[in-house]
Amino acid sequence: MRRKRIFWPMVLLLTQWQSISLAQSAEEERAPSFSEAQSAAGKVAYRKHCASCHRAKLEGFQLAPALVEKRFDQSWRGKSADILQFHIRRMPPEPAGEPGSLSDETYANILAYILLSNGLEAGGDALPSDSSALADLTIPRLPGVELDLGAPVVAAGESQLLKDLPTLTSEELRDPTPEDWLHWGRTLDGHSYSPLKQINRGNVKDLKLAWRAPLRFGSNTPAPVVHRGVMFLHTPPDTVLAMDATDGRVLWRYQRKGIDQPTKKRGVALYGDMVLVPTSDLHVVALSAKTGKPIWDHTLDTRAPDTMRRGFHLRSAPLIAKDKAIIGVTVYAPKGGFILALDVNSGKEVWRFNTIARPGEPGENSWNGLPLERRKGGSVWHQATYDAELNLVYFGIAPTYDTEPLLIPIEKEGINNDALYTNCTVALDADTGELIWHYQHMANDQWDLDWVFERQIASLSVDGELRKVVMNVGKMGILDALDAATGEYLFSVDSGTQNVITAIDPETGAKTIDPEKVPNSKRGSLICPSAVGARSWPPTSYSPRTKLLYVPITEACLNMGPTGQGGRLLSTGVDLSLATHPDASDGMVGRLQAIDLVSHELGWTHDQLTPLSTGLLTTAGGLLFSGDIDPSLKAFDDESGELLWQVELDDAPSSTLVTYSVDDKQYIAVVVGLTNNHIRDITSSYLKWSKSIDTPRDAPPKGGAAVWTFSLE
Numbered sequence: 001m002r003r004k005r006i007f008w009p010m011v012l013l014l015t016q017w018q019s020i021s022l023a024q025s026a027e028e029e030r031a032p033s034f035s036e037a038q039s040a041a042g043k044v045a046y047r048k049h050c051a052s053c054h055r056a057k058l059e060g061f062q063l064a065p066a067l068v069e070k071r072f073d074q075s076w077r078g079k080s081a082d083i084l085q086f087h088i089r090r091m092p093p094e095p096a097g098e099p100g101s102l103s104d105e106t107y108a109n110i111l112a113y114i115l116l117s118n119g120l121e122a123g124g125d126a127l128p129s130d131s132s133a134l135a136d137l138t139i140p141r142l143p144g145v146e147l148d149l150g151a152p153v154v155a156a157g158e159s160q161l162l163k164d165l166p167t168l169t170s171e172e173l174r175d176p177t178p179e180d181w182l183h184w185g186r187t188l189d190g191h192s193y194s195p196l197k198q199i200n201r202g203n204v205k206d207l208k209l210a211w212r213a214p215l216r217f218g219s220n221t222p223a224p225v226v227h228r229g230v231m232f233l234h235t236p237p238d239t240v241l242a243m244d245a246t247d248g249r250v251l252w253r254y255q256r257k258g259i260d261q262p263t264k265k266r267g268v269a270l271y272g273d274m275v276l277v278p279t280s281d282l283h284v285v286a287l288s289a290k291t292g293k294p295i296w297d298h299t300l301d302t303r304a305p306d307t308m309r310r311g312f313h314l315r316s317a318p319l320i321a322k323d324k325a326i327i328g329v330t331v332y333a334p335k336g337g338f339i340l341a342l343d344v345n346s347g348k349e350v351w352r353f354n355t356i357a358r359p360g361e362p363g364e365n366s367w368n369g370l371p372l373e374r375r376k377g378g379s380v381w382h383q384a385t386y387d388a389e390l391n392l393v394y395f396g397i398a399p400t401y402d403t404e405p406l407l408i409p410i411e412k413e414g415i416n417n418d419a420l421y422t423n424c425t426v427a428l429d430a431d432t433g434e435l436i437w438h439y440q441h442m443a444n445d446q447w448d449l450d451w452v453f454e455r456q457i458a459s460l461s462v463d464g465e466l467r468k469v470v471m472n473v474g475k476m477g478i479l480d481a482l483d484a485a486t487g488e489y490l491f492s493v494d495s496g497t498q499n500v501i502t503a504i505d506p507e508t509g510a511k512t513i514d515p516e517k518v519p520n521s522k523r524g525s526l527i528c529p530s531a532v533g534a535r536s537w538p539p540t541s542y543s544p545r546t547k548l549l550y551v552p553i554t555e556a557c558l559n560m561g562p563t564g565q566g567g568r569l570l571s572t573g574v575d576l577s578l579a580t581h582p583d584a585s586d587g588m589v590g591r592l593q594a595i596d597l598v599s600h601e602l603g604w605t606h607d608q609l610t611p612l613s614t615g616l617l618t619t620a621g622g623l624l625f626s627g628d629i630d631p632s633l634k635a636f637d638d639e640s641g642e643l644l645w646q647v648e649l650d651d652a653p654s655s656t657l658v659t660y661s662v663d664d665k666q667y668i669a670v671v672v673g674l675t676n677n678h679i680r681d682i683t684s685s686y687l688k689w690s691k692s693i694d695t696p697r698d699a700p701p702k703g704g705a706a707v708w709t710f711s712l713e
Contacts, residue, residue, distance in 0.1 A: 030136060030137055030138060031120070031137065031138060031139070031140040032081045032111075032115060032120075032127055032134070032137040032138075032139070033123070033124040033125045033126075033127065034111075034112035034115060034116070034120075034122055034124075034125075034126060034127035035112070035122060035123070035124075035125075035126045035127070036122040036123065037126075038108065038109050038112040038113075038122075038126055038127055039109070039112040039113045039115075039116040039122050041106075041109040041112075041113075042108075042109035042110045042111070042112045042113030042114070042116075043113045043116075045102070045106050045109050045110050045113070046058075046110050046113050046114075049102065049110070050091065050110065053091075054066075054067055058114065058117050067114055067117070067118075068114075068117050068118055069118065069142065072114075072118050072142065073118075073141065073142045075214045076139045077139055077140070077141050077142070078138065078139065078704075079138070079139050079702075079703065079704055080134065080135050080136070080137060080138055080139075080702065081111070081127075081134040081135070081137040081138070081139060082131040082132075082134035082135040082137075083650055083702065083703040083704070084111065084139060085107060085108075085111055085131065085134055086131070086650055086703070087212075087650070087703075088107055088110060088111060088114075089107055104129035104130065105129055107129065108127050108128065108129035111127060112127045115127075118142050119142055119143040120140075159244075159251050161229055161230060161244060161251065162230065162242070162251055162252075162289075162290045162291075163290070164228075165227065165228055165230055165273075165289060165290055166228060167272055167273050168182070168227060168270050168271060168272055168273075168289075169272075170271075170320070170322055170323075173188060173270070173271070173320055174187075174188055174388050175187075178194065178195040178196050178661065179196070179228075179660060179661040179662070180226055180227050180228065180660060181194070181224070181225055181226045181658040181659065181660045182225055182226075182227060182270055183225065183269075183383075184223045184225075184266065184267055184316075184317065184383050184454075184539065184656060185385070185454065185456070185539060185656075186658070188319070188320075188321075188385060188386040188387075188388070189385055189386075189387070189456060189457035189458065190383075190385040190454050190455065190456045190457065190539070190542075191456060191458070191541065191542045191543075191544065191618075192539050192540070192541040192542070192615060192616060192617055192618065192656070192657075193541060193542060193543050193544065193545075193617075193618045193619070194617070194618075194619045194620065194659045194660075195619075195620045196619055196620060196621065196659055196660075196661055196666050197619060197620040197621035197622075198621070198661065198664075198665070198666040198712070199619065199621050199623065199659075199666050199668065199711075199712060200619075200621030200622055200623065201621065201622045201623060201637055201644060203712060204621070204623060204635045204644050204645045205644065205645050206712055207635070207645060207647070207668070207710045207711070207712060208710060208711065208712070208713070209647075209708065209709070209710055210246075210247075210667060210709045210710055210711040211246075211247050211248040211707075211709050212248070212706050212707065212708050212709070213243065213248030213706060213707040213709075214704060214705065214706045215235050215236075215671070215673070215674070215704075215705035215706055215707065216235065216236055216237070216239070216705060217236065217673065217674065217675075217704060217705045218235070218236020218237055218262060218674060218675070218705070219236060219262070219263070219264045219674070219675050219676055220234065220235060220236050220264050220265055220654075220674045220675075220676060221264055221265065221266045221267075221315075221537055221654065221655070221674075221676045221677075221678070222234065222235065222267065222654065222655035222656070222671040222674060223266050223267030223268075223317065223615075223655065223656045224267070224655065224656070224658050224669055224671065224707070225267065225268065225269075225270055225658070226245050226658060226660040226669075227270055227289075229244065229245050229246065229662040229663075230242055230243070230244070230245060230251065230289070231243045231244075231245040231660075231669070231707075232268055232270065232275050232289070233268075233671070233707070234265045234266075234267050234268050234277065234317075235671075235674070235705075236262055236674065236705075237255070237256075237259060237262040237280075238255060238256035238259045238262050238265075238279055238280050239253060239254065239255045239256070240253070240254045240255075240268060240275060240277050240287060240292065241253050242275075242289070242292060243707075245660060245662055245667065245669075245709075246662050246663070246665075246667075248707060248709070252291060252292035253292065254277075254287055254292040254293075254294075256277075256279045256280070256281070256283075256285070258281070259279070259280045259281055261280065261310075262280045263280045263313050263314075263315070264315065264676050264677070265278060265314070265315065265316075265317070266315055266316040266317060266381075266382070266383065267316070267317040267383070267656075268317050269317045269318040269319065269320055269325065270289070270320075271320045271325070271344050272344075272345075273288060273289050273290065274286040274287060274288065274289060274295055274344075275287045275288075275289050275292075276317065276318050276320075276325055276344070277317075278314035278315070278316070278317060278318070278327065279314065280313075280314075282299065282300040282302065282309065282312055282313075282314060283297055283298060283299055283300065284297075284298045284300070284314070284318065284325065284327065284342060284347065285297050285298075286344075286347060296346060296347040297347065298342055298347035298348070298349070300312070300314070300329070300340075301349065302333075304333055304335075308333045311331060311332040311333030312329055312330070312331050312332075312333065313329070313330040313331075314327065314329060314330070315328075315330050315380075315381045315382075316328060316380070316381060316382055316383040317383055318342070318383075319383055319384040319385070319386055319393060320344060320386075321341075321386045321388075321391075321393055321430040322388075322430065322431075323343065323344050323345065324341040324342065324343065324344060324350060324430060324431075325341065325342045325343075325344045326339065326340070326341045326342075326384060326393055326430070327339070327340060327342070328355075328379075328380020328381070328382075328383075328384070328395055329379070329380060330379040330380065330381055330398075331376075331377075331378070331379055332376075332379075333376075334372075334373050334374065334375065334376055335354075335356060335372055335373065335375060335376075336354065336355055336356030336375055336376060336377055336378035336379075336400075337354075337355040337356070337377070337378040337379040337380050337397070337398070338352055338353060338354045338355055338380075339352070339353045339355065339380055339384075339395055339426075339428065339433070340352040340353075340433075341430075341433060350433075351432055351433030352433060353426070353428055353433045353435065354378075355378035355379075355380060355397045355421050355422075355426070356372075356375045356376075356377065356378040356420075356421065356422075357375075357420045357421060358372060359372060362420075362435070363418075363420030363421065363438075365414055365415045365416065366415075366416055366417070366418040366419055366420040367406070367417070367419055367420075368405060368406050368409065368410055368415065368416070368417040368419075369410050369412060369415050370405055370406075374402075374405065375400075375419075376400050376401070376402040377398060377399055377400025377401065377402065377419070377422055378397050378398065378400065378421060378422055379397075379398040379452070380395055380396070380397060380398070380452070381398060381452055381537075382395075382396060382452060382453055382454050382537075383454070384455070385454065385455050385456065385457055385470070386430065387457050387468070387470075387484055389468075390468075390484060390485055391429060391430050391431065392427045392428065392429065392430065392436060392484070392485075393427070393428050393430050394425060394426070394427055394428075394455040394457070394470050394484075395425070395426050395428070395455070396424075396425060396450075396451060396452040396453055396454070396455055396472060397421045397422055397423065397424045397425075397426060397451075397452060398422065398423075398450050398452040399419070399422045399423050399445035399448060399449075399450055399452075400419060400422055400445075401448065401569060401570055401571060402571045403445070403446050403519075403570045403571055403572050404563075404570075404571040404572045404573070405571075406419055406444050406446075407444075407446060407518075407519060407563075407572055416443075417443070417444045418440060418443035418444055419443065419444055419445075420438070420440065421438055421440070422440075422445060423440055423441050423442045423443070423445050423450065423451040423452075423474070424438045424439060424440045424441065424451075425438065425439045425441070425451075425455055425470065425472065425480075425482060425487070426438045427470075427484075427487060436487075437486060437487030438487065439480075439482050439487045439489065439509075441472075441474060441480050441509075441511075442474070442501075442511055446518060446519050446570070446572065447500060447517075447527055447531065447560070447570075448475075448531040448569060448570060449474065449475040449476050449498075449500065449529070449531070449533070450474060450475050450533070451472065451474035451475070451480075452474075453472060453473065453474065453535070453536075453537070453539070453540075454472065454539050454540070455470050455471070455472045456470070456471055456472065456540070456542050456549075457469070457470050457484055458471070458542055458544065458597070460481070460547070460597050460598075461598065462481075462490050462491065467483060467484075467490065468483070468484040468485065469481045469482065469483065469484060469490060470482050470483075470484040471549070471597075473495075473535055473540055473549075473551050474533075474535075475529060475531075475532075475533030475534060475535060475536065476494075476497065476498035476500065476501065476529060476533075476534055477494070477495035477496070477497040477498060477529065477534035477535055477551065477553055477593075478492055478493070478494045478495065478498065478501070478504075479492060479493045479494075479495075479549065479551075479595055480492050480509060481597075489507070489508055489509035491506075491600050492504045492509060493595050493600055493601065493602065495534065495551065495553060495593050495595070495602065496583075496602070497528060497529050497534035497553060497555060497581070497583070497591075498528050498529055498534065499514065499517070499526070499527070499528040499557075500513060500514060500517045500527060500528070501513060501514070502514045517560075519560065519562075519563050519570075519572045519574050520562065520563060521562050521563045521564055522562060523562060524559060524560050524561040524562055524574075524575075525559075525560050526557055526558075526559060526560075526579060527557060527558050527559075527560045528556075528557040528558075528581055528582075529554070529555070529556060529557060529558075529581070530556045530557055530558040530576075530578060530579075531558060531569065531576060532554065532556060532681040532682060533554070534553050534554060534555070535551055535552060535553055535554075536554070536677075536678045536681070536682075537676070537677065537678040538552050538612065538613065538614055538615040538616070538656070538678060539615040539616065539656060540552070540615075540616060541615070541616035541617055541618045541624065542597075542618070543618040543624075543638055545618075545620060545622075545638075546618075546638055546639055547596070547597050547598050548594045548595065548596060548597065548603050548638065548639075549594070549595040549597055550592065550593070550594055550595075550616045550618065550624055550638075551592075551593045551594075551595060551616075552590075552591075552592060552611075552612035552614075552615075552616055552626060553590070553591040553592070553593050553612070554589060554590060554591070554611040554612070554682055555581040555583050555584040555588070555589050555590075555591060556578060556579070556580070556581050556584065556589060557578075557579040557580065557581045557582075558576045558577060558578055558579055559576070559577045559578075559579045560574050560575070560576055561574055561575035561576075561577075562574065586607075587609055588607035588608060588609060589609065589610065589611055590607065590608040590609065590610050590611045590612055590628055591605060591606070591607050591608070592605070592606040592608070592612065592616075592624075592626055592636065592641070593605055594641065604640060604641035605641065606636065606641045606643070608628065608630075609630070610628045610629045610630045611628060611629060611682040612626050612627065612628045613627055613628050613629045613631075613652055613653055613654055613678065613679055613682060614626060614627035614628075614633075614653045614654065614655055614656065614657050614670060615655070615656035615657055616657065617656075617657035617658070617659060617668075618638055619659060622637060622638055622639065623635050623636065623637070623638055623644070624636045624637075624638040625657050625659075625668060626657070627649070627653030627655075627657065627670055627672075628653070629652045629653075629679070629682060629683055630648070630649075631648070631649040631650070631651055631652045631653060631672065632646050632647060632648050632649055633646065633647050633649060633653060633657075633668075633670055633708070633710075634646040647710070649670075649672050649703075649708060650672070650673075650702075650703025650704075650706075651672040651673035651702055651703045651704060651705070651706070652672060652673065652679055652683065653670045653671065653672045653708075654671060654672060654673070654674045654675070654676055654678075654679050655670055655671035655672075655674075657669070657670050665711055665712075665713075666711065666712070667709050667710065667711050668709065668710045668711075669707060669708070669709040669710075670707075670708050670709075671705070671706070671707050671708075672703070672705065672706055672707075672708060673702070673703060673704045673705035673706055674705045
């Protein structure tokens, strides 16, 4: 049964914003109609219950935004009327102050009056009050309102917040103040943990929406960063926003012009007075953090013909290591991916590391005799982590989709089919790009079960000795822990979601593959997890307080057919189709898994109907936050896994989760409504899977892309 909606008081139905999500077919949709009697009754109800915050003429005041004209059009054009009504119900009606306490008829009347106030004419059918009927109605463009959504830069003007924004030093990046969230994982070791504890186990139930800022729709994996009360966000299409982190007000907006095919991004990087931005046309641009104006612009040298340039992509934000901005490249062209470092002050390339072994380099004979021109893959999708003491940066490398030439070893002395450096952790000298060590988590990946995701650095006791460890969890849900200085294998923990690996060598970490799972021309096999992964793009979180690593897991498998069947993902031609995971036959496809890094065993588990869709966040307040395609945001006790709080969202959350503090108030922020590989994969997979076991599930409401931010008051 779908859980009961939770309604929170909402003084911000709309926000002071300059960007929207437009439905291209909005003008063709059916606009809501309402009667004169409804709008007249709505006027009375509005004045009694709403005008004290939003004012008599709906013009808004302070944190209560305007409900008319451009602001209304910016937030609601192209949205269905049920989403608008969803948010009207969340407001605290006066004088009782209880959200959701008015009758359905009264809420419909208030909505009718708001529509009338925005130039829509009364007459015709009455406006329905139930959500299912309102879902078929679309808010049209308001008469006389035109928007310029392509303006490249909106000037900061006289924003005191930006004037007072201090220069960010390398020392602050390595050891940020608790109030800031300066990196995708807050700190360069990638923990996704905050020492803030104003919001804690005892009061998390009192969290309420502080502000909501609509965004333009597109494909992105958002990773907001916050510095001294300013939130910087990369959003479609190739747009960077600087926002007041206390109310969502836009301070400046930069949009990259001339992009014909925007690609998904994972955020921006901060350094000094700059915001460093990867673009879809293969540039890295440094913007002024105070104005949004470009300072330098570096064009990526792919070292390939221009005709192949579309095969290269910049997915993640640069990592800042001292005076270098280091970024990985996703490549679908021959010769594979690479990592490069730019001088952070000038943008000039300093060094480059190729992620596919070249002739004359270590690992050159690991490609089954293939010449360099036929070696593919080795993409880098995620930001790195950095250990300043060791001066090492850690990246994860993806496998290849061109698996057929690697399937059968050629049995030539000195040659193997491991395919370095795919599925490796590589540790590079931050100054020179020299490979210090590498560790391959799984050789010759024939299933697209990557080990490409974030590497986290932590000090842990291993066999009674304190070791600096770099660890990661691949698609199969297996954690591998390595010595951060040497790459020595230390230990693994299997979350129990996979059936490809039958054993892990306790000394070396080498994986034994079930021969029945290796692709062949005679038969297929059930592969767990699916190529979507038991875990995927959303980052895990490590709490140094609990010594637990928290992993978002989706339980699903796939049927892999014989080779040569025309399958599109892998060049062996295996056909892949979704299958139910044996452990998810109860309908619980989502799992939040704690891993104990002291005992090297699984900790507590929380199972749920829907897959998790955000990164995880832990805090010193004893909390673990996660988002899912329910769609909702949840808070758990980080030691026991007890669910302490949840709030319903109006679209699927799709970002890393961040927390920050401004003027002694702690906030929790999430971005919803943007699509990306993970959202598309788990949504389509879950819908197919849930139908296969006859589990009824409502489609999530589509409120559109937006930033949602919560606080205690």
